[in-house]
Amino acid sequence: MRRPSWRAIKPRSSTASSCRWTAATRRANVRRDSVFDLLGKEEDIMALQNLAPINDQLADIIVRADEPWIETEPGKAWMKVLWTGAETGRWVALFRWNKGYTAAPHKHLSDAHTYVLKGKLQVRDGVLNAGDYDYEPNGVLHGATVALEDTEYLFVCEGPVIFFNEDGLTNYLSWEELARMRDAAKAGRQASMGINVTAEVSAG
Numbered sequence: 001m002r003r004p005s006w007r008a009i010k011p012r013s014s015t016a017s018s019c020r021w022t023a024a025t026r027r028a029n030v031r032r033d034s035v036f037d038l039l040g041k042e043e044d045i046m047a048l049q050n051l052a053p054i055n056d057q058l059a060d061i062i063v064r065a066d067e068p069w070i071e072t073e074p075g076k077a078w079m080k081v082l083w084t085g086a087e088t089g090r091w092v093a094l095f096r097w098n099k100g101y102t103a104a105p106h107k108h109l110s111d112a113h114t115y116v117l118k119g120k121l122q123v124r125d126g127v128l129n130a131g132d133y134d135y136e137p138n139g140v141l142h143g144a145t146v147a148l149e150d151t152e153y154l155f156v157c158e159g160p161v162i163f164f165n166e167d168g169l170t171n172y173l174s175w176e177e178l179a180r181m182r183d184a185a186k187a188g189r190q191a192s193m194g195i196n197v198t199a200e201v202s203a204g
């Protein structure tokens with residue numbers, strides 16, 4: 001049997017591989033240049049991508065830290081409505097509960113996210129401490145939720161929540177109710193400062 005020659009088994013040289021890579025790159029660049037020859041310069045193509053929003057009224061929504069709290073139960077519970085989404089039904093709020101405050105049993109009609117900023121919450125059989133995060137799936141039932149300490153938490157909800165007791169439904173909370181509460185609180189503050197709310201709305 002004839003033994004293979006050295007030339008037959010010699011590995012490919014790095015020079016040959018480099019040449020092939022260079023040739024492939026050159027072919028790719030030629031194809032790329034051909035595209036730009038047909039369509040125009042690269043900067044002209046990028047200019048065709050109009051990034052301007054269709055709605056030129058889009059703007060950030062900012063709620064300042066000194067925004068007053070809305071009292072939901074005298075001397076026990078308050079909230080700040082940070083955002084409501086009419087298109088999606090989502091809403092975001094800050095809650096502040098004094099120690100001992102108890103929220104009624106409720107059911108989530110969407111999923112929700114809770115992040116405890118300070119204090120301690122009793123949620124079902126568990127306790128949420130400051131820095132804890134809780135994901136609440138759509139359809140989950142919650143018994144009474146208790147503030148074990150003076151507590152503040154951020155609540156991001158994807159839809160409504162219904163409250164109930166042994167006799168049936170007691171309350172329904174959605175982005176619409178929150179928007180009404182926020183607007184009523186704003187109107188009350190403006191009235192207390194002597195601002196003509198009706199005139200302001202008409203002017204807007």
